[in-house]
Amino acid sequence: MQPLITIERETPDQPEVASFLEAADKRADTLYALQSRYGSGLPALLLAGVRYFVARECGQALGGGGYVRLAEDKAEMKRLFVDPNARGRGIGGSIVHAIERAAVKEGVQTLFLETGIKSAEALALHRKLGFQERPSFGNYEHDPLSVFMMKQLTLPKG
DSSP states (O other), rough: OOOOEEEEEOOOOOOHHHHHOOOOOHHHHHHHHHHGGOOOOOOHHHHTOOOOEEEEETTEEEEEEEEEEETTTTTEEEEEEEEEGGGGGSHHHHHHHHHHHHHHTTOOOOEEEETTOOOHHHHHHHHHOOOOOOOTTTOOOTTTTTTEEEEEEEEEEE
C-alpha cells in the first residue's frame, strides 16, 4: 500500500518549492526561447498573491501548483510541476483538482492557463481534465509556441 499523498495550501517561498520552480525553468530552457517563456519566478508568485498548493508524501514535497485571481470570477493556474520521480501517479491531476476546489470556494468560475506547445505531458493532463484551447487571455499576446486553455468550474454537487 502506498503512503497517503496530501495536498495542502502552503507558501511558495520554501526550499522544496523553489527547487521545483528551478527544475521547471531548466526544462523550459531546453524547450523554448526566453521570449516564449512565461513562468513566474518566486518573487512574482509572492507579489501576485498566488494561492499555492504542495503535494506531499511522508512529508516530502512531490509537486506543486497554484492560481492567481484575475478578476472576481476568473483565475489563472500557475507553475504546476511534479517531480519527475513521482510522475505517473496522478499527482498532477490531484493538484489541479485541489486548485479547482479552492478557486470555486473563492467564487472563481473560469480557470485559465498558458503552457507550451512542446509540453506534451502538461497538454495531455489539461485536456484530460477538461481544459479547452482558446485564444490568448489577460496580458498574454499571441505566441505560436504557447497554448492557452480554459475550463469552466462548477460547484460540487451535494
